[in-house]
Amino acid sequence: MTIFKGLEDIVQKDFPLGPMTTFGIGGKAQYFVRPRTEDELREIVERCAKKKLDIHTIGRGSNVLVRDEGVRGAVVQLDPKAFGRITIEEDLLRAGAAAPLPKVVAEAARQSLSGVECLVGIPGSVGGGVRMNVGGAYGDIGQTVERVKVMDAHGETFCREREDLAFGYRTSNVSARFILEAELRLLPDSIAAISKRMKKIWIAKKNSQPMSAATAGCAFKNPRGLAAGLLIDQAGLKGTAVGGAAVSHKHANFIIVRDKQQTKAADVLALIEQVRNAVKDRFDVYLELEIEIWP
Numbered sequence: 001m002t003i004f005k006g007l008e009d010i011v012q013k014d015f016p017l018g019p020m021t022t023f024g025i026g027g028k029a030q031y032f033v034r035p036r037t038e039d040e041l042r043e044i045v046e047r048c049a050k051k052k053l054d055i056h057t058i059g060r061g062s063n064v065l066v067r068d069e070g071v072r073g074a075v076v077q078l079d080p081k082a083f084g085r086i087t088i089e090e091d092l093l094r095a096g097a098a099a100p101l102p103k104v105v106a107e108a109a110r111q112s113l114s115g116v117e118c119l120v121g122i123p124g125s126v127g128g129g130v131r132m133n134v135g136g137a138y139g140d141i142g143q144t145v146e147r148v149k150v151m152d153a154h155g156e157t158f159c160r161e162r163e164d165l166a167f168g169y170r171t172s173n174v175s176a177r178f179i180l181e182a183e184l185r186l187l188p189d190s191i192a193a194i195s196k197r198m199k200k201i202w203i204a205k206k207n208s209q210p211m212s213a214a215t216a217g218c219a220f221k222n223p224r225g226l227a228a229g230l231l232i233d234q235a236g237l238k239g240t241a242v243g244g245a246a247v248s249h250k251h252a253n254f255i256i257v258r259d260k261q262q263t264k265a266a267d268v269l270a271l272i273e274q275v276r277n278a279v280k281d282r283f284d285v286y287l288e289l290e291i292e293i294w295p
Protein backbone atom coordinates (compact mmCIF):
# COMPACT_ATOMS: atom_id res chain seq x y z
CA MET A 1 0.00 0.00 0.00
CA THR A 2 2.88 2.34 -0.79
CA ILE A 3 0.58 5.03 -2.14
CA PHE A 4 -0.97 5.45 1.32
CA LYS A 5 2.21 4.87 3.35
CA GLY A 6 1.83 6.41 6.80
CA LEU A 7 -1.98 6.50 6.50
CA GLU A 8 -2.57 2.81 7.30
CA ASP A 9 -4.82 3.82 10.25
CA ILE A 10 -7.44 5.17 7.90
CA VAL A 11 -6.98 3.11 4.74
CA GLN A 12 -8.12 -0.46 4.10
CA LYS A 13 -7.45 -2.46 0.97
CA ASP A 14 -10.01 -4.69 -0.80
CA PHE A 15 -12.75 -3.49 1.48
CA PRO A 16 -16.30 -4.94 1.00
CA LEU A 17 -18.65 -2.09 0.16
CA GLY A 18 -21.93 -4.01 0.57
CA PRO A 19 -22.19 -3.29 4.31
CA MET A 20 -21.51 0.39 3.57
CA THR A 21 -24.73 0.58 1.53
CA THR A 22 -28.39 0.10 2.40
CA PHE A 23 -28.74 -2.49 -0.39
CA GLY A 24 -26.09 -4.47 1.49
CA ILE A 25 -24.63 -6.07 -1.63
CA GLY A 26 -21.91 -5.43 -4.21
CA GLY A 27 -18.17 -5.75 -4.60
CA LYS A 28 -15.10 -4.33 -2.93
CA ALA A 29 -13.32 -1.01 -2.96
CA GLN A 30 -9.68 -1.22 -4.01
CA TYR A 31 -9.06 1.21 -1.15
CA PHE A 32 -11.54 2.33 1.49
CA VAL A 33 -10.47 5.49 3.26
CA ARG A 34 -11.98 7.13 6.31
CA PRO A 35 -10.28 10.48 6.97
CA ARG A 36 -10.74 12.02 10.42
CA THR A 37 -9.60 15.55 9.63
CA GLU A 38 -9.54 17.92 6.66
CA ASP A 39 -5.75 17.57 6.59
CA GLU A 40 -6.00 13.79 6.25
CA LEU A 41 -8.60 14.21 3.52
CA ARG A 42 -6.37 16.69 1.66
CA GLU A 43 -3.44 14.29 1.92
CA ILE A 44 -5.57 11.51 0.42
CA VAL A 45 -6.76 13.78 -2.39
CA GLU A 46 -3.21 14.86 -3.23
CA ARG A 47 -1.81 11.33 -3.22
CA CYS A 48 -4.66 10.03 -5.39
CA ALA A 49 -4.14 12.92 -7.83
CA LYS A 50 -0.41 12.19 -8.04
CA LYS A 51 -1.06 8.49 -8.79
CA LYS A 52 -4.09 9.26 -11.00
CA LEU A 53 -6.26 7.11 -8.74
CA ASP A 54 -10.03 7.68 -8.99
CA ILE A 55 -11.80 8.95 -5.88
CA HIS A 56 -15.42 8.16 -5.03
CA THR A 57 -17.21 9.73 -2.08
CA ILE A 58 -19.67 7.65 -0.13
CA GLY A 59 -22.00 8.95 2.55
CA ARG A 60 -24.33 6.44 4.17
CA GLY A 61 -24.65 4.50 0.92
CA SER A 62 -28.42 4.83 0.77
CA ASN A 63 -28.59 5.87 -2.87
CA VAL A 64 -25.88 3.66 -4.33
CA LEU A 65 -25.65 0.20 -5.90
CA VAL A 66 -22.08 -1.13 -6.12
CA ARG A 67 -21.46 -3.53 -9.01
CA ASP A 68 -20.20 -7.01 -8.12
CA GLU A 69 -16.82 -6.24 -9.73
CA GLY A 70 -16.28 -3.53 -7.13
CA VAL A 71 -14.72 -0.11 -7.47
CA ARG A 72 -11.16 0.67 -8.53
CA GLY A 73 -9.49 3.58 -6.81
CA ALA A 74 -10.29 5.04 -3.41
CA VAL A 75 -13.75 5.13 -1.89
CA VAL A 76 -13.70 7.86 0.73
CA GLN A 77 -16.15 8.06 3.60
CA LEU A 78 -15.72 11.03 5.92
CA ASP A 79 -15.32 9.67 9.43
CA PRO A 80 -18.85 9.66 10.88
CA LYS A 81 -17.71 10.92 14.29
CA ALA A 82 -15.27 13.60 13.19
CA PHE A 83 -17.46 14.93 10.37
CA GLY A 84 -20.82 14.21 11.99
CA ARG A 85 -21.20 17.04 14.48
CA ILE A 86 -24.40 19.05 14.68
CA THR A 87 -24.55 22.47 16.34
CA ILE A 88 -27.38 24.97 16.51
CA GLU A 89 -27.17 28.74 16.94
CA GLU A 90 -30.52 30.49 16.95
CA ASP A 91 -32.21 29.35 13.71
CA LEU A 92 -29.03 28.09 12.01
CA LEU A 93 -28.22 24.39 12.15
CA ARG A 94 -24.65 23.50 11.18
CA ALA A 95 -24.02 19.83 10.39
CA GLY A 96 -20.93 17.93 9.32
CA ALA A 97 -21.42 16.12 6.01
CA ALA A 98 -21.36 12.72 7.71
CA ALA A 99 -24.18 13.60 10.10
CA PRO A 100 -27.11 11.21 9.55
CA LEU A 101 -30.24 12.97 8.29
CA PRO A 102 -32.42 11.28 10.96
CA LYS A 103 -30.21 12.89 13.61
CA VAL A 104 -30.48 16.30 11.94
CA VAL A 105 -34.28 15.97 11.79
CA ALA A 106 -34.48 14.93 15.46
CA GLU A 107 -32.07 17.63 16.66
CA ALA A 108 -33.91 20.39 14.80
CA ALA A 109 -37.25 19.27 16.23
CA ARG A 110 -35.79 19.14 19.74
CA GLN A 111 -34.68 22.77 19.34
CA SER A 112 -38.13 23.86 18.07
CA LEU A 113 -36.84 24.42 14.55
CA SER A 114 -38.85 23.58 11.47
CA GLY A 115 -37.76 22.99 7.86
CA VAL A 116 -36.23 19.52 7.80
CA GLU A 117 -39.09 17.44 9.20
CA CYS A 118 -39.91 16.68 5.54
CA LEU A 119 -36.81 14.44 5.59
CA VAL A 120 -38.12 12.12 8.28
CA GLY A 121 -37.49 8.46 7.49
CA ILE A 122 -34.69 9.13 4.99
CA PRO A 123 -31.51 7.30 6.01
CA GLY A 124 -28.84 9.35 4.16
CA SER A 125 -26.19 11.79 5.36
CA VAL A 126 -26.05 15.57 5.08
CA GLY A 127 -23.34 15.34 2.38
CA GLY A 128 -25.28 12.87 0.22
CA GLY A 129 -28.47 14.78 0.94
CA VAL A 130 -27.10 18.12 -0.25
CA ARG A 131 -25.49 16.56 -3.33
CA MET A 132 -28.80 14.91 -4.34
CA ASN A 133 -31.13 17.55 -2.88
CA VAL A 134 -32.80 14.86 -0.85
CA GLY A 135 -36.51 15.23 -0.31
CA GLY A 136 -39.86 14.51 -1.84
CA ALA A 137 -43.49 15.49 -1.79
CA TYR A 138 -43.13 17.26 1.57
CA GLY A 139 -40.10 19.41 0.73
CA ASP A 140 -36.37 19.06 0.26
CA ILE A 141 -33.12 19.96 1.98
CA GLY A 142 -32.28 22.56 -0.68
CA GLN A 143 -34.92 24.96 0.58
CA THR A 144 -33.03 25.30 3.87
CA VAL A 145 -29.38 25.33 2.73
CA GLU A 146 -27.66 28.62 3.50
CA ARG A 147 -24.03 27.69 3.01
CA VAL A 148 -21.99 24.63 2.08
CA LYS A 149 -18.33 24.04 2.87
CA VAL A 150 -16.58 21.88 0.29
CA MET A 151 -13.19 20.53 -0.75
CA ASP A 152 -12.37 20.26 -4.44
CA ALA A 153 -10.32 17.66 -6.32
CA HIS A 154 -7.13 19.67 -5.63
CA GLY A 155 -7.64 19.69 -1.86
CA GLU A 156 -8.81 23.35 -1.77
CA THR A 157 -11.56 24.12 0.74
CA PHE A 158 -14.04 26.93 0.24
CA CYS A 159 -17.65 27.87 0.96
CA ARG A 160 -20.58 28.16 -1.42
CA GLU A 161 -23.25 30.65 -0.35
CA ARG A 162 -27.02 30.53 -0.73
CA GLU A 163 -27.17 32.97 -3.69
CA ASP A 164 -24.75 30.77 -5.63
CA LEU A 165 -26.55 27.48 -4.90
CA ALA A 166 -29.18 25.84 -7.10
CA PHE A 167 -31.29 22.86 -6.18
CA GLY A 168 -33.58 20.88 -8.47
CA TYR A 169 -35.38 17.55 -8.51
CA ARG A 170 -32.76 15.25 -6.91
CA THR A 171 -29.95 17.51 -8.13
CA SER A 172 -27.82 20.36 -6.90
CA ASN A 173 -25.01 22.42 -8.38
CA VAL A 174 -22.72 21.44 -5.48
CA SER A 175 -20.33 19.40 -7.57
CA ALA A 176 -17.08 19.71 -5.58
CA ARG A 177 -15.50 16.35 -4.76
CA PHE A 178 -16.34 16.61 -1.04
CA ILE A 179 -19.09 18.34 0.83
CA LEU A 180 -17.67 18.87 4.31
CA GLU A 181 -20.40 20.76 6.11
CA ALA A 182 -23.74 22.45 5.52
CA GLU A 183 -25.59 25.24 7.26
CA LEU A 184 -29.35 25.00 7.22
CA ARG A 185 -31.55 28.04 7.94
CA LEU A 186 -34.62 26.82 9.82
CA LEU A 187 -37.77 28.44 11.16
CA PRO A 188 -38.84 28.56 14.80
CA ASP A 189 -42.03 26.62 15.47
CA SER A 190 -43.54 24.74 18.39
CA ILE A 191 -42.20 21.27 19.10
CA ALA A 192 -45.79 20.02 19.11
CA ALA A 193 -46.48 21.34 15.59
CA ILE A 194 -43.19 19.97 14.23
CA SER A 195 -43.75 16.57 15.86
CA LYS A 196 -47.26 16.42 14.45
CA ARG A 197 -45.98 17.03 10.90
CA MET A 198 -43.18 14.50 11.38
CA LYS A 199 -45.62 11.90 12.62
CA LYS A 200 -47.96 12.50 9.68
CA ILE A 201 -45.15 12.13 7.13
CA TRP A 202 -43.72 9.11 8.94
CA ILE A 203 -47.07 7.32 8.95
CA ALA A 204 -47.67 8.14 5.27
CA LYS A 205 -44.24 6.75 4.37
CA LYS A 206 -44.57 3.69 6.58
CA ASN A 207 -47.88 2.87 4.91
CA SER A 208 -46.59 3.28 1.38
CA GLN A 209 -42.87 2.38 1.42
CA PRO A 210 -40.85 -0.69 2.46
CA MET A 211 -38.98 1.36 5.09
CA SER A 212 -37.13 -1.51 6.76
CA ALA A 213 -36.19 -3.44 3.61
CA ALA A 214 -32.71 -3.53 2.07
CA THR A 215 -33.23 -0.92 -0.62
CA ALA A 216 -31.88 2.41 -1.85
CA GLY A 217 -35.21 4.22 -1.92
CA CYS A 218 -36.79 5.10 -5.26
CA ALA A 219 -34.94 3.34 -8.05
CA PHE A 220 -36.15 5.69 -10.80
CA LYS A 221 -36.85 9.40 -11.04
CA ASN A 222 -40.40 10.42 -11.73
CA PRO A 223 -40.73 11.34 -15.41
CA ARG A 224 -42.13 14.87 -15.86
CA GLY A 225 -45.76 14.92 -14.69
CA LEU A 226 -45.80 11.17 -14.02
CA ALA A 227 -45.07 8.86 -11.10
CA ALA A 228 -42.52 6.15 -11.86
CA GLY A 229 -44.05 3.89 -9.18
CA LEU A 230 -47.49 4.11 -10.76
CA LEU A 231 -46.14 3.28 -14.23
CA ILE A 232 -44.26 0.26 -12.86
CA ASP A 233 -47.35 -0.86 -10.94
CA GLN A 234 -49.60 -0.42 -14.00
CA ALA A 235 -47.13 -2.44 -16.05
CA GLY A 236 -47.92 -5.28 -13.63
CA LEU A 237 -44.40 -5.47 -12.23
CA LYS A 238 -44.97 -5.49 -8.46
CA GLY A 239 -43.31 -8.59 -7.05
CA THR A 240 -41.25 -9.23 -10.21
CA ALA A 241 -37.95 -10.75 -9.12
CA VAL A 242 -34.50 -11.58 -10.42
CA GLY A 243 -32.62 -13.75 -7.94
CA GLY A 244 -33.16 -12.18 -4.53
CA ALA A 245 -33.96 -8.73 -5.93
CA ALA A 246 -37.61 -7.81 -6.31
CA VAL A 247 -39.94 -4.93 -7.10
CA SER A 248 -41.56 -4.10 -3.77
CA HIS A 249 -45.24 -4.98 -3.36
CA LYS A 250 -45.62 -1.94 -1.14
CA HIS A 251 -44.14 0.65 -3.53
CA ALA A 252 -43.35 -0.33 -7.10
CA ASN A 253 -40.51 2.20 -7.42
CA PHE A 254 -38.56 0.49 -4.63
CA ILE A 255 -36.31 -2.41 -5.55
CA ILE A 256 -35.64 -4.52 -2.49
CA VAL A 257 -33.05 -7.18 -1.75
CA ARG A 258 -34.77 -10.08 -0.01
CA ASP A 259 -31.68 -12.08 0.86
CA LYS A 260 -28.28 -10.39 0.77
CA GLN A 261 -26.36 -13.70 0.68
CA GLN A 262 -28.28 -14.90 -2.37
CA THR A 263 -28.40 -11.64 -4.31
CA LYS A 264 -25.86 -10.15 -6.66
CA ALA A 265 -25.74 -6.55 -7.80
CA ALA A 266 -26.14 -8.09 -11.27
CA ASP A 267 -29.61 -9.30 -10.21
CA VAL A 268 -30.63 -5.75 -9.29
CA LEU A 269 -29.21 -4.45 -12.58
CA ALA A 270 -31.09 -7.11 -14.56
CA LEU A 271 -34.30 -6.23 -12.72
CA ILE A 272 -33.76 -2.53 -13.46
CA GLU A 273 -33.45 -3.34 -17.17
CA GLN A 274 -36.53 -5.56 -17.07
CA VAL A 275 -38.60 -2.82 -15.42
CA ARG A 276 -37.29 -0.18 -17.82
CA ASN A 277 -38.07 -2.27 -20.88
CA ALA A 278 -41.56 -3.18 -19.67
CA VAL A 279 -42.44 0.47 -18.92
CA LYS A 280 -40.97 1.60 -22.25
CA ASP A 281 -42.95 -1.06 -24.15
CA ARG A 282 -46.19 -0.32 -22.33
CA PHE A 283 -46.11 3.50 -22.00
CA ASP A 284 -43.26 4.61 -24.28
CA VAL A 285 -41.61 6.28 -21.28
CA TYR A 286 -37.90 5.88 -20.50
CA LEU A 287 -37.23 5.68 -16.77
CA GLU A 288 -34.12 7.50 -15.64
CA LEU A 289 -32.30 6.09 -12.62
CA GLU A 290 -32.46 7.89 -9.29
CA ILE A 291 -30.04 5.49 -7.64
CA GLU A 292 -26.38 5.62 -8.66
CA ILE A 293 -24.63 2.56 -10.06
CA TRP A 294 -20.95 2.37 -9.06
CA PRO A 295 -18.73 2.46 -11.01
Ligand SMILES: Cc1cc2nc3c(=O)[nH]c(=O)nc-3n(C[C@H](O)[C@H](O)[C@H](O)COP(=O)(O)OP(=O)(O)OC[C@H]3O[C@@H](n4cnc5c(N)ncnc54)[C@H](O)[C@@H]3O)c2cc1C
Nearest residue numbers: 057059060061062063124125127128129134135179216217
Ligand atom coordinates in the same frame (compact mmCIF):
# COMPACT_ATOMS: atom_id res chain seq x y z
C1 LIG B 1 -35.65 3.51 2.85
C2 LIG B 1 -35.12 4.66 2.02
C3 LIG B 1 -35.93 5.77 1.80
C4 LIG B 1 -35.45 6.83 1.03
N1 LIG B 1 -36.26 7.91 0.83
C5 LIG B 1 -35.81 8.96 0.12
C6 LIG B 1 -36.65 10.11 -0.09
O1 LIG B 1 -37.78 10.18 0.38
N2 LIG B 1 -36.14 11.13 -0.81
C7 LIG B 1 -34.87 11.10 -1.35
O2 LIG B 1 -34.45 12.07 -1.99
N3 LIG B 1 -34.07 10.03 -1.17
C8 LIG B 1 -34.50 8.97 -0.45
N4 LIG B 1 -33.69 7.88 -0.28
C9 LIG B 1 -32.36 7.84 -0.93
C10 LIG B 1 -31.20 8.37 -0.08
O3 LIG B 1 -31.42 8.19 1.30
C11 LIG B 1 -30.90 9.85 -0.36
O4 LIG B 1 -30.60 10.06 -1.72
C12 LIG B 1 -29.71 10.37 0.47
O5 LIG B 1 -29.61 11.75 0.31
C13 LIG B 1 -28.39 9.73 0.11
O6 LIG B 1 -27.45 10.09 1.11
P1 LIG B 1 -26.20 9.17 1.41
O7 LIG B 1 -25.39 9.81 2.45
O8 LIG B 1 -26.67 7.79 1.71
O9 LIG B 1 -25.46 9.24 0.02
P2 LIG B 1 -24.74 8.05 -0.77
O10 LIG B 1 -25.78 7.08 -1.22
O11 LIG B 1 -23.61 7.54 0.00
O12 LIG B 1 -24.22 8.87 -2.02
C14 LIG B 1 -25.13 9.48 -2.90
C15 LIG B 1 -24.38 10.51 -3.74
O13 LIG B 1 -23.93 11.56 -2.90
C16 LIG B 1 -22.51 11.68 -2.99
N5 LIG B 1 -22.01 12.03 -1.66
C17 LIG B 1 -22.27 11.41 -0.49
N6 LIG B 1 -21.65 12.05 0.52
C18 LIG B 1 -20.97 13.07 -0.04
C19 LIG B 1 -20.10 14.09 0.46
N7 LIG B 1 -19.80 14.21 1.76
N8 LIG B 1 -19.57 14.96 -0.42
C20 LIG B 1 -19.84 14.88 -1.74
N9 LIG B 1 -20.65 13.95 -2.27
C21 LIG B 1 -21.20 13.06 -1.43
C22 LIG B 1 -22.02 10.34 -3.47
O14 LIG B 1 -20.76 10.44 -4.12
C23 LIG B 1 -23.13 9.95 -4.41
O15 LIG B 1 -22.94 10.63 -5.62
C24 LIG B 1 -34.15 6.79 0.48
C25 LIG B 1 -33.34 5.66 0.71
C26 LIG B 1 -33.82 4.61 1.47
C27 LIG B 1 -32.92 3.44 1.71
